[in-house]
Amino acid sequence: MKKVLLVLGMILTLLLTACGEKKEASTEEGKLKVGLVLSTGGLGDKSFNDLAYAGMQRAQEELGIEFKYVEPASVSEFEGFLGEFAENNYDLTIGIGFQMADAMEKVAADYPDSKFMLVDMPVEAPNAIGAVFNTEEGSFLAGALAAMMSENQKVGFIGGMDVPPIREFGNGFLAGARYVNNDIEIVQAFVGGNSPFNDPAKGKEIALSMNDNGIDVIYHAAAGSGNGLFEAARERNFYAVGVDSDQDYLEPGLVLTSMLKKLDNAIIAVIKDLQAGEFEGGTRMFDVANDGVGITELTYTKEKIGEEKLAKLEEIKQMLINKEISVKDEISKLN
Incomplete structure (x- = not known):
């Protein structure tokens, strides 16, 4: 035996x-x-x-x-x-x-x-x-920073598919932007098709179209399709925002930050x-409180952002930690 x-x-x-x-x-x-x-x-x-x-x-x-x-x-x-x-x-x-x-x-x-x-x-x-x-909270921080850095007061979101888990990224981002600037224009679009998360050509097409309309900070939750966003940002010199992992290095100085799932x-x-x-x-x-989501260290963009905006961003983060901001409530104001 x-x-x-x-x-x-x-x-x-x-x-x-x-x-x-x-x-x-x-x-x-x-x-x-x-x-x-x-x-x-x-x-x-x-x-x-x-x-x-x-x-x-x-x-x-x-x-x-x-x-x-x-x-x-x-x-x-x-x-x-x-x-x-x-x-x-x-x-x-x-x-x-x-x-x-x-x-x-x-x-x-x-x-x-x-x-x-x-x-x-x-x-x-x-x-x-x-x-x-809590991707809504992490995306809220990214959206707040995007609104601070948008010269045209227009930000966008590109999702892979129009499904609830992906909308959580977009809704959090757009709510964060609106929290900072109540007059900011917010737009979202979805890649869709047969390869919603692996169609960089479509991602680039959407990003360029958004930029044609003055949108100068764009966030994605589209996996491989997001590579098209980064390519468009490089060609047109606008800010992109990465997702899940630290994507800042992909286009240093043009990827404003990335929303992290830690x-x-x-x-x-x-x-x-x-x-x-x-x-x-x-x-x-x-979530943000237990350091499960957040944004990057802003290695390539910290100097562009400046101390005043960084201080405001830290204030918003602390309010999320202390439950002084309800992202769900802020999202409900979008409609």
């Missing part, structure tokens, strides 16, 4: 290795073991996967965990990878992205004594945390709770 168990353990270990294991900390007794199942696309996406991996590296350095990660080639592999980590008695298994929700709910039910975290989507399982991000901070927070014995399943919101 012992030999059978030993062989099974070796097989599971080999499966993890063959299916994309890239990083493993040295194994030490008493260390928390965390498994990370990345979204399709893997490392190098300059977005969610890279941020999640950075969070794991931070957790390794700051909290002393050990971790492994895998890079699924397709959605069909999610369930198998999640299950392998649970089968190997990992203390926490983390999945990235909404596409993993069904697989995680199934695996969490199959392994009720294991703990899971799904990033960027609620998950219906008592032993899993669904980490979600996946690394969310991962650190959940691992800390697990270490403290305070892990509780359910939906967990990450």
Whole structure:
């Protein structure tokens, strides 16, 4: 019997290795073991996967965990990878992205004594945390800055699809702009089509059309289609605003800022709770107050913005933290 168990353990270990294991900390007794199942696309996406991996590296350095990660080639592999980590008695298994929700709910039910975290989507399982991000608040900050920097008093938003999760980005941004300047003109448009999140040509077309109408600061929540916005900003010399990760470097000085979903901070927070014995399943919101969303350090634009506007932006941030501004209420004023 012992030999059978030993062989099974070796097989599971080999499966993890063959299916994309890239990083493993040295194994030490008493260390928390965390498994990370990345979204399709893997490392190098300059977005969610890279941020999640950075969070794991931070957790390794700051909290002393050990971790492994895998890079699924397709959605069909999610369930198998999640299950392998649970089968190997990992203390926490983390999945990235909404596409993993069904697989995680199934695996969490199959392994009720294991703990899971799904990033960027609620998950219906008592032993899993669904980490979600208040994109309206983060976008509100970006919109406030956009209004301060718009010379023409016109700002725009480009979304990938006209669906509620994408509208949250746009509504927050436009509400932030209107909060700073009640007379500012606000416009939004959506890429749509067969590739709403991977059509940079359409993204550029929309951005150029907006700029033709005097819009001089444009925010996107359109993934790869947003690359067209950055190209248009370079050609026409207007400000773009990035999303999810720090995109400021893509066009230094022209990407005014980026609205950040701080996946690394969310991962650190959940691992800390697990270490403290305070892990509780359910939906967990990450917002401005707990440093789950925000904007970049403005590395390339801080001097252009100036101290007065930076001070005003910090004041708005503190009001969000103190719940003195309700973004929902401000959004309701748009209509």
